[in-house]
Amino acid sequence: MSMTDLLGAEDIKKAVEAFTAVDSFDYKKFFQMVGLKKKSPDDIKKVFHILDKDKSGFIEEDELGFILKGFYPDARDLSVKETKMLMAAGDKDGDGKIDVDEFFSLVAKS
Template sequence: MSMTDLLNAEDIRKAVGAFTAAESFDHKKFFQMVGLKNKSPEDVKKVFHILDKDKSGFIEEEELGSILKGFAVNARDLSSAETKTLMAAGDKDGDGKIGADEFSSLVAES
């Protein structure tokens, strides 16, 4: 399954394009722009599993840094500061990684 099976390719392109500048990433705006906010809980979990590259059941910091590439291969990596901000927003239990339920909560906050 690919991201375009779940989300509109044009929405993905626009959202990734909106955050090309370093230090510009805003996860709330991004999740709204790609249409993730309007998806069912099942579809949000499917997106989570696509972003969980190592299939560990969690999105770790390394995977989080390349979250935009999970939506578009030619996207940029997040900066260290952006990655830490996103981790802090999503890691509700403080274990240093984001689980499926935490990801769903992160999207719902957007």
């Protein structure tokens, strides 16, 4: 399954293009722009599993740095600052990774 099976390709492209500048990424706006917030819990879970590249059941910090590429392969990597900010927003239990429930919360806050 690919991201475009769940979200509109044009919405994804526009969202990625909106955050091309380094340190401009805003996950709340991004999730809104790609239409993730409007998706069912099942679809949000599917997006999580696409972003969980190593299939560990978590999105670790190194995977988080490539989150935009999970939506659009030609997208840029997040900066270290953006990655740490996103991890801080999503990692509620402080274990250094985001599980599916934390991802749901992150999307819900957007």
